[in-house]
Amino acid sequence: xxxxxxxxxxxxxxxxxxxxxxxxxxxxxxxxxxxxxxxxxxxxxxxxxxxxxxxxxxxxxxxxxxxxxxxxxxxxxxxxxxxxxxxxxxxxxxxxxxxxxxxxxxxxxxxxxxxxxxxxxxxxxxxxxxxxxxxxxxxxxxxxxxxxxxxxxxxxxxxxxxxxxxxxxxxxxxxxxxxxxxxxxxxxxxxxxxxxxxxxxxxxxxxxxxxxxxxxxxxxxxxxxxxxxxxxxxxxxxxxxxxxxxxxxxxxxxxxxxxxxxxxxxxxxxxxxxxxxxxxxxxxxxxxxxxxxxxxxxxxxxxxxxxxxxxxxxxxxxxxxxxxxxxxxxxxxxxxxxxxxxxxxxxxxxxxxxxxxxxxxxxxxxxxxxxxxxxxxxxxxxxxxxxxx
Amino acid sequence: xxxxxxxxxxxxxxxxxxxxxxxxxxxxxxxxxxxxxxxxxxxxxxxxxxxxxxxxxxxxxxxxxxxxxxxxxxxxxxxxxxxxxxxxxxxxxxxxxxxxxxxxxxxxxxxxxxxxxxxxxxxxxxxxxxxxxxxxxxxxxxxxxxxxxxxxxxxxxxxxxxxxxxxxxxxxxxxxxxxxxxxxxxxxxxxxxxxxxxxxx
Numbered sequence: 088x089x090x091x092x093x094x095x096x097x098x099x100x101x102x103x104x105x106x107x108x109x110x111x112x113x114x115x116x117x118x119x120x121x122x123x124x125x126x127x128x129x130x131x132x133x134x135x136x137x138x139x140x141x142x143x144x145x146x147x148x149x150x151x152x153x154x155x156x157x158x159x160x161x162x163x164x165x166x167x168x169x170x171x172x173x174x175x176x177x178x179x180x181x182x183x184x185x186x187x188x189x190x191x192x193x194x195x196x197x198x199x200x201x202x203x204x205x206x207x208x209x210x211x212x213x214x215x216x217x218x219x220x221x222x223x224x225x226x227x228x229x230x231x232x233x234x235x236x237x238x239x240x241x242x243x244x245x246x247x248x249x250x251x252x253x254x255x256x257x258x259x260x261x262x263x264x265x266x267x268x269x270x271x272x273x274x275x276x277x278x279x280x281x282x283x284x285x286x287x288x289x290x291x292x293x294x295x296x297x298x299x300x301x302x303x304x305x306x307x308x309x310x311x312x313x314x315x316x317x318x319x320x321x322x323x324x325x326x327x328x329x330x331x332x333x334x335x336x337x338x339x340x341x342x343x344x345x346x347x348x349x350x351x352x353x354x355x356x357x358x359x360x361x362x363x364x365x366x367x368x369x370x371x372x373x374x375x376x377x378x379x380x381x382x383x384x385x386x387x388x389x390x391x392x393x394x395x396x397x398x399x400x401x402x403x404x405x406x407x408x409x410x411x412x413x414x415x416x417x418x419x420x421x422x423x424x425x426x427x428x429x430x431x432x433x434x435x436x437x438x439x440x441x442x443x444x445x446x447x448x449x450x451x452x453x454x455x456x457x458x459x460x461x462x463x464x465x466x467x468x469x470x471x472x473x474x475x476x
Numbered sequence: 477x478x479x480x481x482x483x484x485x486x487x488x489x490x491x492x493x494x495x496x497x498x499x500x501x502x503x504x505x506x507x508x509x510x511x512x513x514x515x516x517x518x519x520x521x522x523x524x525x526x527x528x529x530x531x532x533x534x535x536x537x538x539x540x541x542x543x544x545x546x547x548x549x550x551x552x553x554x555x556x557x558x559x560x561x562x563x564x565x566x567x568x569x570x571x572x573x574x575x576x577x578x579x580x581x582x583x584x585x586x587x588x589x590x591x592x593x594x595x596x597x598x599x600x601x602x603x604x605x606x607x608x609x610x611x612x613x614x615x616x617x618x619x620x621x622x623x624x625x626x627x628x629x630x631x632x633x634x635x636x637x638x639x640x641x642x643x644x645x646x647x648x649x650x651x652x653x654x655x656x657x658x659x660x661x662x663x664x665x666x667x668x669x670x671x672x673x674x675x676x677x
Contacts, residue, residue: 135495142503160598215510222513225555229520233552237559248509255502262495299598300561302577302644303591309580345498 139263143256147206150214154288157217161295168306172294175314179322180287187283187327190395191276192403193428194456200260200267204277207256208284208326212249213292216285219248238372246366253281253330254337254359261341269464271338272402275395278334282326289326290317321380324369324387331391333362335398342464358394365390403428405463406456413459427456523551523566535560535576536673538642542576542617545667547660567660569653575646582641585620592635592646602627608635615669624648632658638670 162169184205188195195201223244228236257278261268268274294313298306317325336358340347347355365387374382407428414424426432433452440448526532528548535542546565553564563574575595579588589608596603608620611634619636631650638644645668649661 135499139495139499142499146506160601163601164594164597215506219509219513222517225517226513226520228554228557229517229522229524233554233557233559236554237557237561240558248513251505251509255505258498258502262498299575299595300577301591302579302583302588302646303594304579304583304587305581312580340498344494346494 136263139259143203143207143211143259143263146211146215146255148210150211153214153217154210157214158292158295161299165295165298165303165306168298168310169291169295171307172291172310172313175310176287176290176294176318179318180283183283183327184280187276187279190279190399191272192399193406193460196273196276196280197264197267200264200277201280204256204260204280205284207260208253208281208286208330209288210284212252212256212281212285213288215252216245216249219252220244223248242367242370242372245370246363249285249326250329250333250359250363250366253278253285253326254333254362256281257330257334257337258341261337265341268338268341269460270342270402271335271398274334274336274338274341275331275398276334278337279327279331279391281334282328282330285330286322286326290314290322293317316380320377321384324365324384324391328387328391329362329366329369332365332394333359335394336362338398361390361394402463405466406459408466409459409462410455412462413455417455424455427452427459517555520555522555523553526550526552526565531667534563534574535638535643535645537576537578537638538640539673540638540640540642541671541673542636542638542643542645543667543669543671544664547663549660550664565664568657570649570651570657570660572647572649572661572664576643577646578643579641585635585637588635588637588644588646589620589622592633595646596624596626596633596648600626600628605633608633611665613668614666617668617670619644621665624650630655632661634665636665636668636670 184201188201224236224240227240227243230236231239257268257274260277261274268277290313294310294317297309297313301309336355339351339355339358343351369383369387373379407425410424410427411421413419414421417424423436426436433449433456436452437445437448526546528546531543531545533541533543549567551566553566556562556564561576565572565574577588577591579591583591585608589605593605596605603624603626605624606622608622610618611621612618613636617636619634621632621634624631624633629650629652631648633646633648635644635646647661647665649658651657
């Protein structure tokens with residue numbers, strides 16, 4: 088999984104045009120010449136990006152409509168319970184949103200695309216999954232019989248439909264904004280945010296379903312029970328974790344400009360299969376009691392954490408190397424340059440700068456880190472042989 | 477450095493297919509998942525006949541099985557049903573929806589009926605239930621029954637709590653050919669019984 092090799096397969100950019108080294112000392116000299124980082128171009132890629140954005144928006148609108156159509160009746164009949172459920176889930180959702188953006192090392196992901204990822208999960212993925220799940224579940228019931236379909240339908244339906252529909256949003260974001268999904272780390276975080284969006288709406292839907300399953304007699308109890316089960320007990324290993332793993336697969340392929348070599352393609356396929364597999368395990372009727380649910384949650388969570396730490400380790404190593412190269416080019420002390428790879432390190436370096444100069448120094452830091460992340464995304468990304476770049 | 481940034485992979489112009497391939501895959505996946513399953517479901521048979529005289533266990537919990545015995549002509553809509561919790565049966569123009577509900581604590585029949593009043597409005601905001609009347613099936617199951625009204629149709633509704641109150645069987649039935657056909661539903665519900673099972677409380 089780790090692709091942070093000691094030497095880049097693609098030529099390093101360290102000999103490119105950079106400001107001449109100047110005197111070192113404060114950890115920021117020379118960086119004032121740094122240009123603004125590349126913010127993406129709309130050249131020949133204009134059309135697919137535009138088409139991606141249109142498809143993204145269209146499917147979000149369609150999904151939202153399908154979701155409202157499925158939920159509005161229950162919301163109107165149980166308004167108080169709906170508001171309570173929405174508030175409880177929203178508080179946890181907001182905290183999770185902050186946390187999942189925070190887990191990206193070096194810098195947080197784009198706010199705009201973080202929100203778009205969340206919105207995709209909340210609208211397009213959920214709405215389209217309602218339709219797809221309904222039909223595929225009916226197919227299992229018909230083909231396998233009602234006992235089989237009722238027992239195994241969820242496990243044979245949701246992992247396929249939901250994971251693929253969530254992944255579709257990550258791919259669309261990666262196409263419309265290539266800088267947002269430059270590699271596995273970005274894929275993990277954007278995937279987690281898509282999954283989080285899906286999860287909060289599914290939890291809300293589930294609370295309304297439980298009200299009906301309990302006969303509509305005490306909706307508040309149903310809402311609280313659902314919150315405890317879906318958020319407190321199993322929230323740690325739910326959609327955000329599954330889609331983070333699937334998003335890592337997208338990041339791997341996107342990092343190779345959608346033309347991965349065989350090894351990378353295999354890793355991506357394996358990660359997608361793992362995401363589908365842990366989702367299947369979560370939905371399977373095996374280990375159907377409460378302790379089973381908690382055990383399944385831990386399996387999903389640990390799987391996501393293993394992927395996260397492997398990807399994080401590789402990404403941080405690349406960024407540190409890129410910063411070291413930049414530091415060499417700009418005449419910075421290597422330790423000062425590499426320290427910029429972490430939020431804590433950047434704060435520490437800033438404290439060395441006189442107070443009046445800190446805003447400008449912080450801006451220089453941001454630009455240097457942005458360029459290091461650009462450079463880091465270039466290391467070891469083999470393109471499938473025989474294909475023109 | 478500007479020139480260098482321009483050479484970055486994500487900023488470089490891609491090949492003629494770059495961007496279009498993932499976009500095409502996404503579009504294909506969405507179409508397959510949404511319309512493919514829909515088409516597959518559409519070509520499969522929607523219903524399966526329920527054998528006459530067959531006793532079907534529609535719910536099983538806490539030591540009781542709820543069973544219905546069907547006459548000739550009833551069909552089960554498998555795609556719209558989930559074993560043990562939700563069923564759709566039909567006989568000609570008559571459609572009966574059966575739900576198994578499990579209240580969070582033991583509640584009275586009247587409270588269950590009030591809950592059912594809410595639940596019928598979820599699917600049709602114009603739907604309402606009349607005040608219920610006590611009913612007893614031929615097999616001895618006691619419950620409540622009333623009339624279902626909505627802008628579209630008139631039908632019947634009934635609920636039967638399990639003897640220990642852990643769960644209840646709730647039904648609504650409508651007919652596109654008039655209320656006279658609903659007598660088939662009444663006959664079916666007369667067959668409802670709760671059988672003790674081993675290991676129940």
